[in-house]
Amino acid sequence: MNKTDFGRRLRVWFRRHGRDLPWRQTRDPYAILVSEMMLQQTTVAAVVPYFERWMKRFPSFEELATAGESEVLALWQGLGYYRRARNLHASAKKIDGDWSGKFPQEYESLRALPGIGDYTAQAVRAFAFDQPVPVLDANVIRVVARLFDLRTPVDTAKGLARVRGKLEELLPAKGGHEFVSAMMELGALVCRAGRPDCLVCPVKEFCAAKHPENLPVKAPKAPIKERTELAAWVWDGEAVLLQQSTARRWVGLWRLPPLDDQLTGGPAAELTYSIVRERVTLRIHPRSKGDLVASTEPRKAFSLRELQQIAIPSPHRRAIAKLLKDRFDHG
Ligand code: SF4
Known part of the structure; x- marks a missing residue:
């Protein structure tokens, strides 16, 4: 594949069709780190309002570093996976304190920040510092696996290494920001999961996939386990009793007090959620x-x-809302 021609086609398409997302307007490493942390396990549409609210309240590492944890968690509320908010808060403290506000550009220093893995470190290098580095998110992995018709499962170390190697062959000498954004956008808008829209694909002449809808290949997953959690509803007509978790999953958050006894009678509310x-x-x-x-x-x-x-x-906020609604609906 001629990487110069490929890059040109991709760039022309992206300049015309790329979405105008709020974090694409900035090269501020802080804003980029916030957006990348929020986008982990969350869709773009869900993140946009949270990102805008967050940047208004905490516009810099300094503002975030000096905020209290309860305010940070409250602003994150609804995005889930609160560990990301704690890691962002801890990163802000480290940058503002240990590194005197100077954000690192090197891979190793970025990886030393709490909760920053390979993907986030590379994304910050590309988006904030325009470095042409391999950023492997789900969209890019899918596009590369299809372009090169890679059949090794991409959720194995070997499969991911093959994808990384092929992506490195395509990287331009400079302009990492635009290249990575364009690859991600191609995966999000055209080379979508399931059935891709090959007819309108700007790089179809470079694509080796024979059955792109079957790519990327993934290793078989362990079956989903079912589990039940019991919690107490203690309401005195004016206030709800909550318990602050010290368990790893929801540490610091207030939830309905857990119950471990076998209960008779039906529950007042029941809902399901997935982790x-x-x-x-x-x-x-x-x-x-x-x-x-x-x-x-x-x-x-x-x-x-x-x-x-x-x-x-x-899940507990949803249960509380439902139980309060039932109380008020029935007087
Ligand atoms: S031609 Fe189809 S499978 Fe290949 S990169 Fe384009 S959209 Fe994806």
């Missing part, structure tokens, strides 16, 4: 405060207004 390789059924049972067994985690009753200002895991 990595698990589908969880959350059942909420009415309880009085005195029924709860002692816990080392703090408990506190929150008024309706206070509930808006604290970070609550989204």
